[in-house]
Amino acid sequence: MIRYPYSLIFLVILFVGISLYQVKHFITKKEIELTQIENNIKIAQSDINILKAELSYLKRPDRIEKIAVNSLGLRQVLPTDIWNLKDLVDATVTLSNGDNK
């Protein structure tokens, strides 16, 4: 009568112990994975920062200006280059009425 419950308790304790051990190792493994992923994210963020900084360096207004003027032959926008559509329509109507002003 005494032997049966003792062995049962022993088995239960053994089972619970092993399970806990397994759970602990599973979670520790996951924690390590999580930390590694977080580190990878930080490294990626750092790399993105470097790329953004490089992009910002390449898009420096002084550099863009040089390229626009020297390589693309662009010039500054003058007030006469910008027209309101309405003014253009008015001008066209005036011209079509024979007024050359």
Add this chain to the structure above:
Amino acid sequence: MKKFDFFDLDVRKQNQSKFRKIKLLICSLLLIMSFTIIGYRTISLASINKKNISNIAYKTIENKSFQKNLRGNIYDRNNKILATTINTLSLNVNPQEILNKHQTITKLIKIFPYLKEEDLFKKLNSNKKHINLLREISPREYVRLLNAGIEGLKIETIKKRIYPNNTLASHILGATDIDGKGIAGVEKKFDSQLQVGNDVTLSIHGGIQHITRTLLLNQIKKFEAEGGAGIIMNAKDGELFSIVSLPDYNANNYNSILNENLFNKATKGIYELGSTLKLITAAIAFESNLINENDVFDVSKPLKVSSRIINDFHPLDYAINIPEVIVHSSNIGSAKIAEKFGSSTQLKYLRSLGLLNRLSLEIPELGKPQVLTDKKVLSTMTISYGHGISITPMHLASATATIVNSGVKVNPTLIKGKVEKKDEVIISKETSIKMKSIMRLVVSNKNGTAKKAEASGYLIGGKTGTAEKINPSGGYSKKKNIVAFTGAFPMNDPQFIITIMIDNPKGQKFSFGYRTAGWVVAPIVKQLVTRVAPILGVKPQLESSPKFSNNLLDFKIRGKNDGANL
């Protein structure tokens, strides 16, 4: 009482069953104790505790952790990086671990030719266990170092603050020290926010900042000036699109820059900005209800007050009204207007326009105005045309914005989208319209002092100012000027404020020896507005169109010889 003798065989034989029970009890107790200990240990080992020494793997990973939060980035209004932190590699060495020092030196010099052999020899023969050889090495050098396989070297990852645009907005961005702590500019003001990795988005527009800097720098060179400042600000919400202070510096080399270059002339430097202050005098005059636009002031003779004689740069031989005082920039007229409203009214408005206190801008480098507050008649008169009042160009921009923004106070800000719902009305709408009309005339009228600022279609308005520079030893210098312009565009609905100041320009052949604001600053205003207006979305208006109406008052301005034609 019966006593058992445990070691007596006879007695044991007689009480065998009792002894068995005792043995069984002891064994059971031992067994229970053992299982309890084993059970407790199993549970304690199985539980997840980061501090548990047995979790070595976890600890290692934490230690290897690449980095904590990087310092936050600073962006311009178009989300372009102005300041960021990157990881760089530094080269350190433990001299005790190096066996062949000569060979190590040879290898290092091959990779880093700029290192000196004597220095390396000294460092490698040191008794220390950790010596920094190079604070920063490039990825290419790092690979070469790995290939060389030198013992005793240690590569560490360090954080470095970089400013990809070099000189752009360097005075605004500021700098960090070697530990990554903000020591100047936005870096200092928002240090706690940036330290925890939060970003800051400024109202600064990188492109407009560059254009302002380029044009200002060209003019400074042309007129051999000492420096200058340029500000472009939203006239309604005070968002600053550009703040330039020249000479400036490459923000990446903050620690090796001269103090002179670090000084922010736009927000920290205080200057007597001359006749630009007449705008404020005129606004106070209208607001005081003591004077209106039709009242005239005789400016035909120099004005003698105490020991001082007040003169005009462009003398007129007749009496002029307020719009003419501003357009002709008459010191005598301005002094007479101020005399009429008095020092208390003047100081009240200067205070409410924020010209007596430091601004609440988001950088630590802010100048405190110096104003003659003795309430003497002479002080009131000189302040009216910008003498005896030293303010920063930023103060002037802020006051100009308030005048053209229907009198509602505009507080400059460097933060994009900062909402400040505090409609503090300083001057009335009526006064604001009168002021806008006069400011436009200063640029558009043939007698205006800022004719060279006229950019067709953009309806620029403002006021020039030329003031003798204060000598460090006291008094005014006859040879050194501060020239300035403050204004807005388009004047029928001012969207942006533009304030320019140039320090000590020299007269040039092409300017016929002139070094006044009309010659030095006004041309930049024209160029600047022409270039930035399309970026800012301000469309040119066809003034020749019959449908065009500028919503401004039409004040008649007489010329030098039109005295009788009022």
